[in-house]
Amino acid sequence: xxxxxxxxxxxxxxxxxxxxxxxxxxxxxxxxxxxxxxxxxxxxxxxxxxxxxxxxxxxxxxxxxxxxxxxxxxxxxxxxxxxxxxxxxxxxxxxxxxxxxxxxxxxxxxxxxxxxxxxxxxxxxxxxxxxxxxxxxxxxxxxxxxxxxxxxxxxxxxxxxxxxxxxxxxxxxxxxxxxxxxxxxxxxxxxxxxxxxxxxxxxxxxxxxxxxxxxxxxxxxxxxxxxxxxxxxxxxxxxxxxxxxxxxxxxxxxxxxxxxxxxxxxxxxxxxxxxxxxxxxxxxxxxxxxxxxxxxxxxxxxxxxxxxxxxxxxxxxxxxxxxxxxxxxxxxxxx
Amino acid sequence: xxxxxxxxxxxxxxxxxxxxxxxxxxxxxxxxxxxxxxxxxxxxxxxxxxxxxxxxxxxxxxxxxxxxxxxxxxxxxxxxxxxxxxxxxxxxxxxxxxxxxxxxxxxxxxxxxxxxxxxxxxxxxxxxxxxxxxxxxxxxxxxxxxxxxxxxxxxxxxxxxxxxxxxxxxxxxxxxxxxxxxxxxxxxxxxxxxxxxxxxxxxxxxxxxxxxxxxxxxxxxxxxxxxxxxxxxxxxxxxxxxxxxxxx
Numbered sequence: 293x294x295x296x297x298x299x300x301x302x303x304x305x306x307x308x309x310x311x312x313x314x315x316x317x318x319x320x321x322x323x324x325x326x327x328x329x330x331x332x333x334x335x336x337x338x339x340x341x342x343x344x345x346x347x348x349x350x351x352x353x354x355x356x357x358x359x360x361x362x363x364x365x366x367x368x369x370x371x372x373x374x375x376x377x378x379x380x381x382x383x384x385x386x387x388x389x390x391x392x393x394x395x396x397x398x399x400x401x402x403x404x405x406x407x408x409x410x411x412x413x414x415x416x417x418x419x420x421x422x423x424x425x426x427x428x429x430x431x432x433x434x435x436x437x438x439x440x441x442x443x444x445x446x447x448x449x450x451x452x453x454x455x456x457x458x459x460x461x462x463x464x465x466x467x468x469x470x471x472x473x474x475x476x477x478x479x480x481x482x483x484x485x486x487x488x489x490x491x492x493x494x495x496x497x498x499x500x501x502x503x504x505x506x507x508x509x510x511x512x513x514x515x516x517x518x519x520x521x522x523x524x525x526x527x528x529x530x531x532x533x534x535x536x537x538x539x540x541x542x543x544x545x546x547x548x549x550x551x552x553x554x555x556x557x558x559x560x561x562x563x564x565x566x567x568x569x570x571x572x573x574x575x576x577x578x579x580x581x582x583x584x585x586x587x588x589x590x591x592x593x594x595x596x597x598x599x600x601x602x603x604x605x606x607x608x609x610x611x612x613x614x615x616x617x618x619x620x621x622x623x624x625x626x627x
Numbered sequence: 628x629x630x631x632x633x634x635x636x637x638x639x640x641x642x643x644x645x646x647x648x649x650x651x652x653x654x655x656x657x658x659x660x661x662x663x664x665x666x667x668x669x670x671x672x673x674x675x676x677x678x679x680x681x682x683x684x685x686x687x688x689x690x691x692x693x694x695x696x697x698x699x700x701x702x703x704x705x706x707x708x709x710x711x712x713x714x715x716x717x718x719x720x721x722x723x724x725x726x727x728x729x730x731x732x733x734x735x736x737x738x739x740x741x742x743x744x745x746x747x748x749x750x751x752x753x754x755x756x757x758x759x760x761x762x763x764x765x766x767x768x769x770x771x772x773x774x775x776x777x778x779x780x781x782x783x784x785x786x787x788x789x790x791x792x793x794x795x796x797x798x799x800x801x802x803x804x805x806x807x808x809x810x811x812x813x814x815x816x817x818x819x820x821x822x823x824x825x826x827x828x829x830x831x832x833x834x835x836x837x838x839x840x841x842x843x844x845x846x847x848x849x850x851x852x853x854x855x856x857x858x859x860x861x862x863x864x865x866x867x868x869x870x871x872x873x874x875x
Contacts, residue, residue: 364790366765391785395767398720398752402759407721407836410752427845428748432644433653435748436841440834478764478794483785491786497874521875539770539805540784545640545746546664546804554874565640571848575872577864583853592851593867595860605858609865610875 294329295383297322299350300373300396301334302388306362308334308341311388311448311494313348313455318415318448319386320349320458325417328383333376335369335471337362346464347457353464356471363483364392366399368474374403382443384422389447390493397447406443413452413551413572422446430545431568450494452551490524492543497523497554498573500543501531502566504559504580504599508536513603514558520610521554526570528560544569559599562587579603628682631736632673632706633727633757634666635745636690636697644844651839652717662697665742667809668802670701673740675807676774683707687730689723689830691715702820703812709823712830719835720748724756726830731761736797743768743801751801758799766792767801 299319301312316332323330331352332345337359345353356372377385377400385400387393389411401408413434414425421438424446428435439445492498499521501514511525518525527537529544543550545565555573560566562578562585570576571590578591579599588594595602638644638658645654662670673684684706688694691713698709712726731739739761744751751767758765764779770789771782779798783790784805812820854860854867868875 391768391783391790394751395755395765398755399759399765401721401752402724402756407719408752409837410750426749428842429638429642429644429653430640430746430749431845433646434843434845435651435839436843438838438840439836440838441836478766478792480783480790481793482791483788484791485788489787494786539803542804554868554872564643572845575868575874576848576851577868588853589850590848592848592872593864594851594853595855595857595864596853597855597857597860601858602861605861606864609861613865613869613875 294327296380297326297328297330297384297386298377298380298382299330299332300385300387300393301332302390302392303334303336303339306336306338306340308339308344309388309494310455311390311450313344314450314453315386315388315448316345316348316350317456318453322384322415322417322422326420331380333373335361335372342466343464346462348455349458351462351465354467354469356469358471358474360474360476361471363480365474365476365479366395367477368471368479369396370399370403371475372471373400377404377443385443385445387445387447389449393447397445401445404443404445405441406445407439407441408445408447409437409439410447411549412446412448415446415448427549427572430565431549431572449551451496486538486540492524492526492541492550493548495524496552497521498526498543498550498552499523499556499558500526500528500560501558502528502560503530505531510600511536513599517556517558517603517607517610520607520614523552523554526550528566529563557587557591558603560587561585562590628676628680628738629734629736630673630676630682630684630738630740631731631734632666632669632684632686632701632740633753634670634686634688634697634701634742635663635747636660636688636694637663637745637747640664640746646842646844651842653842660693660696662700663742663745665744665746665802665804667742668804668806669740669742670704670706671807671809672772672800672802674705674810676738680774685710685734687712687727689714689718689726695825698825699820700812702823703816704810705816707823709825711825711827713827714830719837720750720753720756721836722833724753724760725833727753727757728760729831731757738774738796739763739799741799741801743803754799754801761799764794764798766794766798768803769800770803770805772800772806
């Protein structure tokens with residue numbers, strides 16, 4: 293019998309998260325490369341965008357549905373996925389590397405005698421098996437890893453594996469199962485949202501601020517730019533330790549490792565622990581008045597100057613770009 | 628309450644990493660090792676739990692003789708005793724969790740603390756694996772913790788917010804920055820730690836499930852272009868981001 297590769301989808305408030313589509317695209321690619329049957333599991337109550345799954349090349353999904361499962365329960369989710377994987381004879385299970393995925397993947401791994409590689413940023417199958425690349429020493433080194441177990445579990449870093457929409461749209465086959473009497477010994481009772489803001493771990497654009505902002509009252513400059521770009525606000529360890537920003541904003545060691553398409557560092561010198569957490573970003577912009585700041589060594593584009601002067605201008609220009617062609621902007625600039 | 632804290636001995640976070648001659652691990656010569664920063668939150672929370680409910684705090688570490696330094700540090704903060712599970716070989720999270728679980732189940736621990744990850748291999752799963760092996764409940768990356776009447780209410784940082792999780796003892800808690808402010812060891816604490824007992828025993832030998840076959844430095848980024856020194860460079864920046872990088 294052909295082994296299965298299963299993607300675990302994460303929903304929040306009844307909507308599949310973007311990283312779930314990244315999981316699907318990877319599952320779909322690996323299934324065709326390794327000649328495996330593919331399927332996906334979603335756990336929750338109503339999931340409004342579940343039909344989008346077929347766009348990413350997966351046609352079989354099992355939706356474990358119960359209103360008690362809308363919020364995460366490690367004990368219940370673990371039970372459901374373990375039982376499903378055993379029944380389906382799963383060879384590979386892919387989780388998103390989110391707060392949920394990191395909590396859940398190791399629990400499932402133990403139950404399945406599986407090894408688990410977390411935070412994968414590259415997955416290769418050319419050897420006929422999976423080889424993953426992941427950062428270690430807070431991003432100061434990368435390792436190539438294989439799993440020796442029969443069942444293999446991976447978690448993938450958000451924003452790294454791009455969701456790929458497939459040409460052919462096959463019909464989606466959704467099996468709804470009522471997960472009756474889930475084991476709710478460990479369960480989330482509520483989520484306190486932080487003002488509905490985008491999180492650095494999942495954002496495709498991040499604007500971060502450091503000591504150069506001189507005080508928490510000036511962070512609005514960073515917030516405004518992030519808003520204009522549709523990105524998240526990040527922070528250096530120095531300003532988090534000083535109490536200017538919450539720890540959830542911290543990028544780098546003892547904070548979050550991120551790989552967005554665009555990272556804008558404002559008034560951040562670029563200590564080694566900060567660089568480790570963000571230097572894998574696709575494009576890096578640094579704005580700092582110290583031309584010798586280490587941040588410039590990793591930046592694609594830099595402006596050596598005063599952030600208090602540059603940030604408002606940059607925010608204004610980006611807002612205009614959103615509804616104007618660059619030519620118009622150029623004319624305006626030359627005036 | 629019978630409390631355990633599992634700690635690891637890792638390179639200081641300011642360490643520059645050099646790849647070793649085997650091409651699979653770091654060159655540890657000249658590297659300063661210390662207690663894993665996330666484990667300090669775990670030790671602190673264990674001590675606070677003891678101060679509230681009484682009992683004993685046992686520090687457990689797996690590794691070589693050098694790990695005693697990290698155990699001593701936790702003892703100096705106020706923990707009662709240490710156990711070193713001796714193992715000089717490189718173990719992955721699975722082998723470590725199995726050895727820890729083997730030791731933990733010999734005592735009736737009600738709560739076991741781990742740092743949410745150790746900053747060497749950044750495998751943020753050892754606590755969860757150990758919980759599962761012990762059949763304990765588990766809450767990971769905890770930033771807020773209340774224990775009472777066998778119940779646990781824990782806050783967990785998630786993307787864009789915080790989860791409030793309820794569970795029961797016995798449990799494994801993995802600690803995240805923000806949970807507490809780890810205390811400094813007092814001189815008295817450091818002196819007292821010298822007299823505290825660290826028991827040594829061989830670690831249970833289990834096979835690794837992961838195999839690292841290459842370690843590399845991440846590709847060096849070429850320093851980019853400096854576009855200017857004031858806001859007149861902003862237009863050029865926006866143009867490049869739009870036309871060259873195509874990220875906006």
